[in-house]
Amino acid sequence: MKSGDALRIKTYLLIAFMVIFGPLGNVLLGKGMRNMGPVSIATPTGLVDMLGRVLTSGTIWLGIGSLCTFFLAYMLVLTWADYSYVQPASAAAYAVVAVVAHFMLRETVTPMRWAGVILICLGVLVVGHTPPRTTEPS
């Protein structure tokens, strides 16, 4: 296998991890935060109060776990791939969420949202056809 192909395969693999665990973490965090009601970080007391409630929520801990997995994949892929390549390529997460919502959760996905998903996929394909690395390895 050529080194360029190996570079692409490992880049795609780690971006796949990001696409799965990023949205999962956000959904879990959203669910956990809405369960605890409005919070304020404008004052130190409000910040401490929010931290206390965050640290006792199981859903938020699951969300944090998912986002840690996302972040590990993200850090590793950035050791060789361009940020301007990884960032738009990981937008495939939006498409995955819409497809899962429609086919697995039986949610209604509007035509406008499908159009957005198609544009995102096209954008990811266009970015995916550029070299993952354009800078010299350190």
Place this chain on the structure above:
Amino acid sequence: MHELILYSLIIGAGTGGELCVSRAMKCTGEVKDFRPRSLVEVISRALRVPWMWAGLTLMATAFFSLLAVLSRENVSLVVPVTALSYGTGALGGRLFLGEQVTPQRWAGVLLVCVGVAFVIIGRR
């Protein structure tokens, strides 16, 4: 107004933090060995790069702003707003990291931005 400041922090501090982390990870060198012990070594090397701490501080600021917004708004509205960072991210990659953002890559970024905007509108 309060929400506007929080959204600005999510996008500005979030993108700035990611660019700093990206710079730090480039300093550690390409990962070729994915065994747990090697990964721990890579992470500990990265944590010794000052850019990493600048990035983590900015990302933590963006994260707490995200939590504050999520307590008031639906996740389906809040998360897509971060799509604005694709444009600033590509620009930052060019100016801060010296990456070659070719016209083809810009076209892809533009498609992603428009697509995410459609997803936002389609969800409302």
